[in-house]
Amino acid sequence: MLAIRNLGKTYANGVHALNDVTLDIPRGMFGLLGPNGAGKSSLMRTLATLQEADSGSATLEGANGEIIDVLRDKDAVRRRLGYLPQDFGVYPKVSAEDMLTHFAVLKGLIDRKQRREVVDGLLQQVNLWDVRKRKLGTYSGGMRQRFGVAQALLGNPRLVIVDEPTAGLDPEERNRFLNLLAEIGENVAVILSTHIVEDVTDLCPTMAIMNKGQVLLTGKPSDAIAALANQVWRKQVTKAALPEYEARHVVLSTRLVAGRPVIHVFSSEHPGEGFEQVAPNLEDVYFQLLRVQAA
Numbered sequence: 001m002l003a004i005r006n007l008g009k010t011y012a013n014g015v016h017a018l019n020d021v022t023l024d025i026p027r028g029m030f031g032l033l034g035p036n037g038a039g040k041s042s043l044m045r046t047l048a049t050l051q052e053a054d055s056g057s058a059t060l061e062g063a064n065g066e067i068i069d070v071l072r073d074k075d076a077v078r079r080r081l082g083y084l085p086q087d088f089g090v091y092p093k094v095s096a097e098d099m100l101t102h103f104a105v106l107k108g109l110i111d112r113k114q115r116r117e118v119v120d121g122l123l124q125q126v127n128l129w130d131v132r133k134r135k136l137g138t139y140s141g142g143m144r145q146r147f148g149v150a151q152a153l154l155g156n157p158r159l160v161i162v163d164e165p166t167a168g169l170d171p172e173e174r175n176r177f178l179n180l181l182a183e184i185g186e187n188v189a190v191i192l193s194t195h196i197v198e199d200v201t202d203l204c205p206t207m208a209i210m211n212k213g214q215v216l217l218t219g220k221p222s223d224a225i226a227a228l229a230n231q232v233w234r235k236q237v238t239k240a241a242l243p244e245y246e247a248r249h250v251v252l253s254t255r256l257v258a259g260r261p262v263i264h265v266f267s268s269e270h271p272g273e274g275f276e277q278v279a280p281n282l283e284d285v286y287f288q289l290l291r292v293q294a295a
C-alpha cells in the first residue's frame, strides 16, 4: 500500500538521518523498531509530509487504486493520512468532545449532523465516550493517546502513522491502546514507530528494524526469529564475571533476575558449561542486528 524507495535525508548539521531507506508497507500493523536516534521520526515526518527528503520516492495506493506521490502531492496525502506525532499538545481547558469537533471542522467536515455522527462514533471507538465532557488537561497519558488516535482517524485515513505512542503508559493502558491500534489495522495501513520490542512482537505481522538511518531488516517477526533458531543461549552469571563473558562471547542482552545477571549469547555452537539453549525472541533478533551493524 505504501512503497518507499531509497529515501535519503541529511540534516544541516551533517547527520544522515535516512540512508537509502526502502520499505514496502502493506495493510495492517507495521512495526518500525529502532533505538533512539535511529531515524524513525525523520521517516514518519517525511511520510506525513512535514519535512522534505533529499532523495528517493514514496508512493501511496489510494482507495480506488490510484497511486499518490507522497513527496510531491502533499495535499492528496494529507487527505488520506492520520498522524499521531510523538509529542502533541492539547488545549488543557477544552473538553475532548469540543476539541475533536474543532479538529473535524479543520479536516473539512462542515456538515453539522455528519460531523456530530463522526465525532460521536470516534469517541466511542476509542472508549472516551463517558469522559468526553472532561477537560483534556485532566486526562491520563493513556486517555490522551486514545484522544490522539481519535483525531488521527478523522476523515477515514488510508494510512495511519503513530510515533512512539506507548512510551510512558502503564501496562493496562498500553494493552488497551495496542488493542485499539490492532482494530484499526484491520482496515488500513498503520505504521507503529517504537523502541519497545514487545509492542512489535505482540501486534505487528510485518516490521522493519532501523538503526543509524538504515533499514537492517524487514519482514515478518516470526521469520526473523526463526532465523536465530538454535543459536541463542542463556546463562546466569555473576556481576564480576560479566566483563569476561562480554569479551569472549557475543552477548546480546543482559537482564537482572533477582539481582543476578542473566545473559543471552549468540553462538552457532554450544558456548560452554552452564549455558542452556533458549527459543529466540524478537529482542534477540534486534540486539543481534545492532551488534552486527556496530561490528
Ligand SMILES: Nc1ncnc2c1ncn2[C@@H]1O[C@H](COP(=O)(O)OP(=O)(O)OP(=O)(O)O)[C@@H](O)[C@H]1O
Binding pocket: 011, 012, 013, 015, 016, 017, 034, 035, 036, 037, 038, 039, 040, 041, 042, 043, 164, 195
Ligand atoms: N531537525 C533536525 N536537525 C538536525 N538533526 C536532527 C533533526 N531531527 C533529528 N535529527 C537527528 O537525526 C537522527 C535521527 O533522529 P530521529 O528523531 O529521526 O530518530 P528516532 O529514531 O525517531 O529517535 P527518537 O526515538 O529519539 O525520536 C538523530 O541523530 C537526531 O539527533
